[in-house]
Amino acid sequence: MAETTTTPTALPKGFRDAEQGWPHLDRIPHPPRRVPLLGDVLGADRRTPLQDSLRFARQLGPIFRRKAFGKEFVFVWGADLVADMADESRFAKHVGLGVANLRPVAGDGLFTAYNHEPNWQLAHDVLAPGFSREAMAGYHPMMLSVAERLTDHWDRELTAGRAVDVPGDMTKLTLETISRTGFGHDFGSFERDRPHPFVTAMVGTLSYAQRLNSVPSPLAPLLLRTATRRNEADIAYLNRTVDEMVQARRESGGGDGDLLDRMLDTTHPDTGERLSPENVRRQVITFLVAGHETTSGSLSFALHYLARHPEIAARARAEVDQVWGETQTPAYDQVAKLRYVRRVLDESLRLWPTAPAYAREATRDTELTGVHPMRRGAWALILTPMLHRDPEVWGADAEEFDPDRFDAKAVRSRAPHTFKPFGTGARACIGRQFALHEATLVLGLLLRRYELRPEPGYQLRVTERLTLMPEGLRLHLDRRTATAAPAPVTASEEARSGPRCPVHGTDD
Numbered sequence: 001m002a003e004t005t006t007t008p009t010a011l012p013k014g015f016r017d018a019e020q021g022w023p024h025l026d027r028i029p030h031p032p033r034r035v036p037l038l039g040d041v042l043g044a045d046r047r048t049p050l051q052d053s054l055r056f057a058r059q060l061g062p063i064f065r066r067k068a069f070g071k072e073f074v075f076v077w078g079a080d081l082v083a084d085m086a087d088e089s090r091f092a093k094h095v096g097l098g099v100a101n102l103r104p105v106a107g108d109g110l111f112t113a114y115n116h117e118p119n120w121q122l123a124h125d126v127l128a129p130g131f132s133r134e135a136m137a138g139y140h141p142m143m144l145s146v147a148e149r150l151t152d153h154w155d156r157e158l159t160a161g162r163a164v165d166v167p168g169d170m171t172k173l174t175l176e177t178i179s180r181t182g183f184g185h186d187f188g189s190f191e192r193d194r195p196h197p198f199v200t201a202m203v204g205t206l207s208y209a210q211r212l213n214s215v216p217s218p219l220a221p222l223l224l225r226t227a228t229r230r231n232e233a234d235i236a237y238l239n240r241t242v243d244e245m246v247q248a249r250r251e252s253g254g255g256d257g258d259l260l261d262r263m264l265d266t267t268h269p270d271t272g273e274r275l276s277p278e279n280v281r282r283q284v285i286t287f288l289v290a291g292h293e294t295t296s297g298s299l300s301f302a303l304h305y306l307a308r309h310p311e312i313a314a315r316a317r318a319e320v321d322q323v324w325g326e327t328q329t330p331a332y333d334q335v336a337k338l339r340y341v342r343r344v345l346d347e348s349l350r351l352w353p354t355a356p357a358y359a360r361e362a363t364r365d366t367e368l369t370g371v372h373p374m375r376r377g378a379w380a381l382i383l384t385p386m387l388h389r390d391p392e393v394w395g396a397d398a399e400e401f402d403p404d405r406f407d408a409k410a411v412r413s414r415a416p417h418t419f420k421p422f423g424t425g426a427r428a429c430i431g432r433q434f435a436l437h438e439a440t441l442v443l444g445l446l447l448r449r450y451e452l453r454p455e456p457g458y459q460l461r462v463t464e465r466l467t468l469m470p471e472g473l474r475l476h477l478d479r480r481t482a483t484a485a486p487a488p489v490t491a492s493e494e495a496r497s498g499p500r501c502p503v504h505g506t507d508d
């Protein structure tokens, strides 16, 4: 697949290597045993680069570097360093490593666009209203009906006495949710025994993007020849699927004002510009991928922890009974009222932020926390799972699952920028409210309907394909017997109100 626009900045070639960008690299520790040429690859596992980095982080501290195949990378996770890098007047998103490897798939789509590419601002302005409160309220009935497909499926599994495949089913759920709410498209995921070919192709491209980082780039065409051919076929399949969706919409003459309608019809309020057909294709792929993979992982981790902590599940369930009462179909406003369920989700995202890293670059010569000089263009990878376990912020029990860390008082007492599962600044996640609404709704529905039991002997293992997912997680279900008597909702449980920018109204 050909790249369209790739000139990232006006900086000289090679400048972005840590050696040139960080004049005082000697202040940044690296692993003790370095192998000539290969670098810090001892004990590294190609399949789990993120978890390897977490191990190095524990050994080396809040800022460290790793060398792989002649390239040096700087990693950051200490809370004060991360907060400093959130300063939008000196730092911005860096499109590098895994994200840059997705350019052949997603091009200048919202997630993979370089900051300077005009299509970023254009698409952001055109699509942000698709994530407003009103838009979300519009998606709610569709989300609910997809969730009912899931509970129908789980009811059947339960009756058959089978354990459920959590990551598999959460992936079906979140893919159907984004494809139907955003694009009016039904992949029929719950009617299939095997994942939809779109999912297979998508997982293929994500895994390939991750693998590209594990081989020296000049050798990639040689070492990954078969995988590269496969990847090209995957991309072609994704493009074809999307083109058909767009074609169908054009022929039908418009949907109900969903994301696809916005992409096709909406002009920029100031410039009157609209997204080009090529860019629409990139955006559809971006949203189908970014809109389901990470939410599916978050739901899966949350269900794992709920099954492991019956007392937490019981408390969450009591809240659902109390807030939703007898209502069969919770209304849009009733979802944000599940405050404790939301804390369970936040706590899962703390331990396993399913998009586990984001990169930041200096937009001018500066000093990171006054200690580490950086030249313009120098960058670092922020390791959110480590930031979220920094004992200075989260205490000595940071590894423990405890949703009360997210009660309002605890949140207020923490410094800003200590919880960053959705990234930061102008390029933070546009789908944050969408994901939180969907996941809270689904957890509420599942808690209300089932008791969850872990598979005996299951130990959490985490697989990586740029995103994180609990591997092989299966749960046993029981139908709930009694439902607690519903109590009226108190005023203090009322959700926050008022329109907020879905991107900038975050905890930044």
Ligand code: MNH
Pocket: 093, 099, 110, 111, 112, 124, 178, 286, 287, 290, 291, 292, 294, 295, 298, 353, 354, 355, 357, 358, 359, 420, 421, 422, 423, 424, 426, 427, 428, 429, 430, 431, 432, 434, 435
């Ligand atoms: Mn999401 C950007 C995490 C759900 C669409 N998302 C990001 C970033 C993180 C992230 C982190 C910033 C990456 C970077 O700085 O390089 N996103 C998540 C998580 C979930 C999630 C943990 C679920 C949980 N994201 C969603 C959903 C959608 C979505 C749902 C769409 C419906 N995310 C995006 C897009 C971007 C993004 C689009 C790029 C935004 C931009 O750069 O303007």
